[in-house]
Amino acid sequence: MPIISFGSQDIDLITGKKTMTIRKLWKNPLKVGDRLHCYWNLVSKEKKKIFEAKVTDVQLISFKDLKNNDKLAKEEGYENSQDMIREFKKMYINNIDDEDMFQIIHFEKLDIDEWEGEHIDEKAMVTQRADILFDSGKYDKSAMCYTAALKFDPNDIYLLNKKGDNLTRLGKFEEAIECYDKALEIDPDNEYIWNNKAIALLNFGDSEKALDANDKAMDLNSKNSVVLYWRGFILEVLGKFEEALDIYDDLLKIDNKNPEVWNARGNLLSEMEMPEEALDSYDKALELCFDEEDIDAEAQNRKGNALLDLGRFDEALDSYDMAIEIAKNNSQDPSYFILNKGVVLMELNRFQEATEAFTQVLAINPNNDDAKVLRDECLENL
Template identity: 65%
Template sequence: MPILSFSSNDIDVITGKKRRTIRKLWKTPLKKGDRLYCYWNLVSKEKMKIFEAIVTDVEDIAFEDIVDNDDVAREEGFKDSKEMLKEFKKMYGGRVDNSDKFQIIYFEKLDIDDWKGDKIDEKSMITKRADILFDSGKFDKSTMCYDAALRIDPHDVYLLNKQGDNLSRLGKFDEAIDCYDKALEIEPDNVYILNNKAIALLNAGDLDGALKSSTIAYNYSPSSPIVLYWRGFILEVLGEYDKALRVYDKLIVIDSENPEVWNSRGNLLTDMG
C-alpha cells in the first residue's frame, strides 16, 4: 500500500491542479497502475487522509537532472530548483546527495466511491482547510479550496458566501457578487448574505445597488446590528446624512456597547457640522 505525504500548504493537490510529484526511488519502485494513499502531514498530529489515486505514469530521473532544473521545479510547483532542493532536504531529513535516484510520479485522483481504504468527508476536509487559510489571510489559496469544495457541492450556501467574502478581499467584486447571488437563489431571506452583497456592491462602486441590497436585508431584519451599521454607512456615502443619522440613532439603542457604532455616529455628526 504505497503512501504519499503532502504538506498541508500544498493546496494544488486537493484542487486537482497538481497531478504529479517527485520522490526518492523506493526499494520497490512505483509503477503504472499502483494505488496511492495520500495524506497531509503524515508524521504529525495533523495527519489527515486527503484522497486515493492511481499512478498513471512514472519517470526515473537522476538527482543531477533535477538539482539545477528550474523547469522541473516550476512544474512541481516551486519557484525554482533551489526552493525544490530545500524542500527535498526538509522532506528527507537533509539526506539528499548526487547518488540518489528519483521518480516523477503522475497520478489521477479517484472518485471517493472507488476508494478501497477508509472514506472521508472530502467536502468537509477541503472546507476546513479553506477556512483556516481564510482566517490566516491567505485569500489566494483559500479561494482555490472553496472552489474545489464548490465543485463537490455547488449549492452549499455557506461555501458560496465564504467564497464571496474571499473574492471580495481579493478585490474581485463582480465574482463575489455572483457568488452571493447564487446563494440568495437558495436562501433569498439570508440577511447576512444580502448585507455582504451590499458591501461588495459598495466596493464595486454601485452605490444604488448597495442601497437596494441593504434595504432588502433591512426589511427582513430591521433590528440586525450589522445590517444597520452598513446601512448607515452606505447612506452616509450617498450623502443622505439625515437618514444615516436616524439609522445610527436606532443602532445606538440596540448596540450601545459597540465603540464602532459611537465612532461612526461621531464621524457623521462631524461631517454634518
Template identity: 60%
Template sequence: MPILLFGSRHLDLITGEKTTTIRKIWKKPLSQGDRLHCYWNLVSKERKKLFEAEVTDVEVTKFADLVKNDELACEEGFNDASELESEFKKMYPEHTSDESLFQVIRFHKLPMNEWEGAQINEKAMITKRADILFDVGKFDKSVICYSAALKIDPDDVYILNKKGDNLSRLGNFQEALKCYDQALRMEPDNGYIWNNKAIALLNSNRPEDALKASDNAMEIDENNLIVLYWRGFIFEMLGRFDDALKCYDKILDLNPNDPEAWNAKGNLLSQIDRAEDALECYDHSLELCLEDEPDASTWNRKGNALMELNRFKEAVECYDKALSMEPDNEIFLSNKGVAFMELNRFEEAVLCFKKVLIINPNNGDAQILMDECLENL
C-alpha cells in the first residue's frame, strides 16, 4: 500500500488540479494501476488523509534531466527547474548526482466510494486547512480552500461567510457580498453576517447601503459590541458624528474596558475639534492597553491631540513613547519634528526630519519642513 505525503503548500491537491508528483525512485518503483494513499504531512504526529488515487503513469528520469525541465517543475509546484533543483538538494542531499533516478508519478483521484481504506470527512478536512491559512493571514490561499469546500456543500453558511471574509481582505468586495447574500438567504437572522456585509458595503464606498445592513444586524442584537463599533464608523463616514458618538458611548456603557472603543471615540472627538475630551479618551485607551501591551498609534494620536492644545512638550513625550515601540515610523518622527519646531528647537527638529528622509527619501513634506528649520538655525 504505497503512501504519499504532501506538504501543505500543495493546495491544488484540494482543487483536484494537481495530478503529478516527483519522488526519488523507491526500492519497489510504482507501476500503472497501483493504489496510492495520500496524506497531508502537516507535522509528524498529525498526518491527515487527503484521498486515495490510482497511478495512471510512471516515468523514470535522471536528476540531470529533471533539473532542466521547467514544465515538469511547474507541475510539481515550483516556479522553474532551478527552484526544484534547490529544493530537491535539500530534500534528497544524497540523491542528487546527475545519474540519480526519480519517478514522475501521474495519478487519478478516486471517488470516496472506491477507497480501500477509511473514508474521511472531506469538507471538514478542507475547511480546517482553510481556517488555518485564514488565521495566519494567507487569504489568497485560504479562499481557494473555502471555494473547494463549497463545491462539496454549496449551502454551508459558515464556509460562505468565511469565504466572504477572505474576499473582503483581498479587496474583492463584490464577490464577498455575493457570499454574504447567499448565506443570509439561508440564515436571515444571522447578525454577524449582516455586520460583515455592512463592512464590505462600507469598503465598497456604499455607506448608505452599509447602514441598512447594520440596521438589520441591530434588529437582531442591539447590544452586539462589534456591530456597534462598525455602526459608529459607518455614521462617521456619513458625517453623522453625534450618532457615531452614541454608538461608541453605548459600547463603553456595556464594556467600559474596551480600549478600541475609547480610541475610536478619541479619534472622532479630535476630528470635531474637541481635543480635551479626546485626550481623556486616549488616556483611558492607553491605561487599558498598557495592562496588556503598549499601543504606539494611540500614543501618537494622544500627541496629536496635545499639539492641538499647544501642549508641545507633552506631545514630544507621547511621540517618544510611540517611537520607542516603532523607531522607524516616519509619521511619528515627522510629528515629533513639528512639535520641536513649535518649541523653537530647530536642531532637534532637523534630526527628526533627516531620519525621515533616510527612511523615505521621497517624503517631500519632511524635506520642506527640514529646509524651514535650517533657515531658522
C-alpha cells in the first residue's frame, strides 16, 4: 500500500488541479494501476488523510535531467527548479547524485466510495485546511480551499461567508460581495454576514451602500458590538462625525474595556480637532492593553500626534520614542515615527537632533520628500 505525504506547496491537490508528483525512485517502483494512499503532512501534528488515487502513468528521470527543469518544478508546486531541489535535499537527507533516478507519478483521484482504507469527511477535511491557511494569513491558498469545499455543498453559509472574508482580504471586493449576497439569499437574518458585506462595500469605495448593509445588520441586532464598531467607522468615512461619536460612546456603554474602541474614538476626536479629548481616549486605550504585546507602535504614534497638537512637546517626544522602539522590536519600518519625532525636535529648537532624525529617515527611504525638505530647513537654522 504505497503512502505519499504532501505538504503546503500542494494545495492544488485539494482543488483537483494537480494530479502529479515527483518522488525519488523507491525500492519497489510504482506501476500503472497501483493505489496511492495520500496524506497531508504525514509526520506532523497536522497529519490528515486527503484522498486515495490510482496511478495512471509513471515516468523515470535522472536527477541530472530534473535539477534544472523549471517546467516540472512548477507542475510540482514550486517557484522554480532551485526551490524544488532545495526541498528535495531536505526530504532526502543522503546526498542526491546526478545518476539517482526519480519517478514522475501521474494519478487519478478516486471517488470516496472506491476507497479501500478509512473513509473521511472530505468537505470537513478541506474546510479545516482552508481555516488553518486563513488563520495563518495564506489567503491565496485558503481561497482555493474554500472554493474546493464549496464544490461539496455550494449552499454552505459558513463556507460562503468565509470565502467572502478571504476575498475581502485579497482585495477582491466585488467577488466577496457576490459570496455574501449568495449567503444572504439562504440566510437573510444573519447580522454578521450583512456586516461583512458592509465591510466589503466600504473597502470597495461605496460607503453609502456599506451603511445600507450595516442598517440591515442593526435591524437584526442593534446591540452587536462588532456591527456597532463598523457602523461608527462607516459613519466616520462618510463625514458624519457626531453620529460616529455617538456610536462609539454607545459601544463603550456596552463594554468600556475595549482598547480598539477607545483608539477609534481617539482617532475620530483627532479628526474633529479635539486633541485633549482624543488624548484621554488614547490614554484609556493604552491603559487597557494589559499585555505589552498588544501595545502597537501606531497607538503610541497617535498619542504623540495628540500631544503635539496640544503643544506638549516633551510628552509627544516620549510617545514617538516608544513608537520607534516598538516598531524596531517588531521588525517594522520606524521611519514615519522618526519623522514625527524630528518635527517635535524642530518645535523644541533642537535642530541638530532633528537633522539627525531626518537623516535616519532618508537612510531607510532616500525618496522621502518630507524628510528632505525638513532636513534642509533644519540645516538653515544650525
